[in-house]
Amino acid sequence: MSEAKLLKTKPKVTHVIFDVDGLILDTERVYTECLEEICSQFGKTFTWDIKSKQMGRKERESAQIFIDYFNLSITVDEYIEKLRAKLDEKLPSTPLLPGADKLIRHLHHHKIPIALATGSDSWGYSRKISGHKELFSLFHHCVLSSDDPDVKHGKPAPDCFLVCAQRFGDNPRPDEIEVLRSNLARLYRSCGINFELRYLSLKMQQMAPRQVSLQV
Known part of the structure; x- marks a missing residue:
């Protein structure tokens, strides 16, 4: 046609x-920066592979995907606390x-x-x-x-x-x-x-x- x-x-x-x-x-740039910082705390590298698995997911679901992917010994609530502390500083200035x-x-x-x-x-x-x-x-x-x-x-x-x-x-x-x-x-x-x-x-x-x- x-x-x-x-x-x-x-x-x-x-x-x-x-x-x-x-x-x-x-905001994707902001989330990437924050998650790269969290990964570095555990000696991990944040890549597109894990980012693509988390994008658009509900908060707790995304947290569990991240924890399982890197086999981290933290809880979902601990992950959320770490991420929110960083986002609280950076999100308000998102262009x-x-x-x-x-x-x-x-x-x-x-x-x-x-x-x-x-x-x-x-x-x-x-x-x-x-x-x-x-x-x-x-x-x-x-x-x-x-x-x-x-x-x-x-x-x-x-x-x-x-x-x-x-x-x-x-x-x-x-x-x-x-x-x-x-x-x-x-x-x-x-x-x-x-x-x-x-x-x-x-x-x-x-x-x-x-x-x-x-x-x-």
Whole structure:
């Protein structure tokens, strides 16, 4: 099918769900720095292999993955205490990533409902957005996977996004919702590409990767 025909048949997007870490905020760099420091305390090296296993997981699940991966003799609570002590210092100064502010304000200006679906808990989320409260106030709602009882499974399971979609007040159809995720952004940046937030999406109906151009 030609690109022109594909655009004609594509359902109209009426709602947008955003991931947070690595998409809106440069928190992935902060988490990496903190976890590298924790690893060094135990004579370990923090690599992409373990990072990829932890990304998007609920806090306690992520902690257990880290402990098991490195075979550490600490508890989940001890790990969380160490990590939070470092995050408490660094998260409040986390900058926005290129293109995020512009896209969020563009969608809000055109009255397209937007929401957040993140693996964070309320403790981490409040610190991440502390320097950008006005921007984050533009979102209709936010689902915090680590705190939300309706989210049974953390990412990469789609529960967080599905729960988020259900909380739009006007009950949009699955094919009307775009989910913007950070996976592609991470890939671009890891390759040294100067990437701006323009096309990262999943269709709620399919929960399978595809590209869409969002003109901002």
